[in-house]
Each structure stands twice: as C-alpha cells, then as structure tokens.
Amino acid sequence: MDYPEKTVLAAFELYSQLAANGSVMKEGFAHLYSDEDVRSLAQLFAGHVNCTIIDDADAIYLIPLATMSPFHMTNEQIxxxxxxxxxxxxxxxxxxxxxxxxxxxxxxxxTSFEPHDFVTLESWLDKMNERIDALAARSETDLRQAETDLSVNWVALIRKWTDLDSIKETAKRQDRTTSRMAFLLATKRFLEAQGLLHDNGADEYSLTEKAKTIFTSYYLEERYNRSITDFLYSLDHPAAAAKEE
Structure with a gap:
C-alpha cells in the first residue's frame, strides 16, 4: 500500500519518539495516533525491529518481542x-x-482480565512456594516431557528455588541475603524499573496500566507464554491435565 508522504513522516515521527523513549503520552500524540494509517505504518516500522506498539488510556508503548530486537534488554544486562x-x-x-x-x-x-488491586510480598512468596511444590509433586517423567515440549528446565528450577535459604526470610536486609524473599525483591526491582510494578509501600505491590495492557493485550494471548502458564496451573488439576493429554 502506498502512503502519502505526510502520513509516512507522521508515522516515522511517532515511531522515532517511541524508539528514543520507549513510550509517549497519548495527549501529545493524539493528532497522530488517531489516524489509522499512521498507526498501521508505525506498527510496520516497529515490526522491522521485532517490536510491537500497544497503548492504554494514557500512553503508547514500544515493546520488544524477540531477543534479537535492538530494544530488548540482554540477559547479561539483567x-x-x-x-x-x-x-x-x-x-x-x-x-x-x-x-x-x-x-x-x-x-x-x-482466568480473568480484571486484576486484583494489589498483592503483598508475603502472598507472592506463598504463591511461588505453592507453584514450586506443585511442580515437585509431579513425576520426573512428566517434568522431563514438559521440558521437551516447553524448553524449560523445570527440574533445575525446582532445585534452584529449593536451594535458596528459607531460614533467612526474616532478615532485615533482604538485599544482602540469598533467601527466596530476596530473590523476589530483585524481581520486584526489575519489574519496577520496567514500569510494570508500582510499590504502594508496606510490601504491597500493584500492576501499572502499562503492565495490565501488556499482559492482557499481548502476553496472555501469546501461544508460548500461555502454554507455560497452562502447564503451571494445570498442576492444580493433574487428573484433568492427564485426561486432556
């Protein structure tokens, strides 16, 4: 499809601002983003660098979709x-x-697109322990098959979490321990730095609007991610999972 020069320049302006900043406020780009051709062309630009463009009520975001994207944070950096x-x-x-x-x-x-208002660090820890315990309760044959299907080393992850020092959970400086809670706090800092988590204080966390948009509009619809979460939560109903297989 051939676009007028004005549309191409408008789409590139939007894309270049997203590429430079990661996000822009809708208020400043409403005149561009309201144009369907501009949105489509900007999305095309994003696709060429393995990204997608999504938006919520207030902002527009450039989200990397693959590790080869120049906007993707490397494992080493994380x-x-x-x-x-x-x-x-x-x-x-x-x-x-x-x-x-x-x-x-x-x-x-x-199962729902309406999130709870907040979760506590303690409840996150409890849920993480539940997931690992549920994984550990599965037979090694099931886990090895899941490793093959999903390319996730479940056995090693169970061992890694189990080896974290649960005795240190009450330490005052969790950032200086190798406890499970300290690991979750490191994960919390990563999510916060990416604008996905809001710290409400008193160890209570909520999802940002950016996070809700990513998780409901893209992440939960992505087949590989859903297959991992489906496996994780099928652990609560092993009989049903076995029947489906």
Whole structure:
C-alpha cells in the first residue's frame, strides 16, 4: 500500500519518539495516533525491529518481542543490574517464573482480565512456594516431557528455588541475603524499573496500566507464554491435565 508522504513522516515521527523513549503520552500524540494509517505504518516500522506498539488510556508503548530486537534488554544486562553477583541464566529463568506467578496473583490463575488491586510480598512468596511444590509433586517423567515440549528446565528450577535459604526470610536486609524473599525483591526491582510494578509501600505491590495492557493485550494471548502458564496451573488439576493429554 502506498502512503502519502505526510502520513509516512507522521508515522516515522511517532515511531522515532517511541524508539528514543520507549513510550509517549497519548495527549501529545493524539493528532497522530488517531489516524489509522499512521498507526498501521508505525506498527510496520516497529515490526522491522521485532517490536510491537500497544497503548492504554494514557500512553503508547514500544515493546520488544524477540531477543534479537535492538530494544530488548540482554540477559547479561539483567543479571548485572538486578541479580546478585555470579547470577546464571538459570537465575534469569527463575525470575521469569517469578514474574509469571506474580501476574497470576492478580489474574486468578489467568482466568480473568480484571486484576486484583494489589498483592503483598508475603502472598507472592506463598504463591511461588505453592507453584514450586506443585511442580515437585509431579513425576520426573512428566517434568522431563514438559521440558521437551516447553524448553524449560523445570527440574533445575525446582532445585534452584529449593536451594535458596528459607531460614533467612526474616532478615532485615533482604538485599544482602540469598533467601527466596530476596530473590523476589530483585524481581520486584526489575519489574519496577520496567514500569510494570508500582510499590504502594508496606510490601504491597500493584500492576501499572502499562503492565495490565501488556499482559492482557499481548502476553496472555501469546501461544508460548500461555502454554507455560497452562502447564503451571494445570498442576492444580493433574487428573484433568492427564485426561486432556
């Protein structure tokens, strides 16, 4: 489709601002974003760098979709900025699991698009322990099959979480311990830095509007992510899961 030069320039202006800042307020770009051709062309630009453009009531966001995107944060950068010294890729995968569980705390195991107002650090920890316990209760054969199907090393993740020192959960400086709670606090800092989590104080956290938009408009509809969450939450109903297989 051929676009008028004015439309191309308008779409590039929108895309370039998103590329530079990661997001823009709708108020300042309403004259551009209201044009369907501008939105479509800007989305095309984003697709060429493995990104997508989404929006909520107040803002427009450029979201990387693949590790090869120049806007994607590398594993090394995440480990350096948010995890303890010596962190490995397994720590990264455990953080990813912790994020899935965190989102699940709001969305009733991914069955509702209306999130709860907030979750506490303690309830997040409880839910994480529940998920790991449910995983550990499955047979090694089931876990190995799930590893093959989903490319996730469930056995190693169980061991990694189990090895974290639960005795230190009451330490005053969790950032200096290797406890499970300290790991969740590191994950919390990552989510907060990405504008996905709001710290309400008193160890209560809520999702930002950006997070709600990403999780409901993209993440929960992405087949691979859904297959992982479906497996995680099918652990509550093993008989039903076995029947489906």
């Amino acid at each position: 480990k350096k900025d948010f995890l303890r010294a010596g962190a490995t890729n397994l720590d990264m995968y455990l953080m990813y699991l912790a994020i899935i569980v965190f989102v699940g705390c709001f969305y009733d195991s991914y």
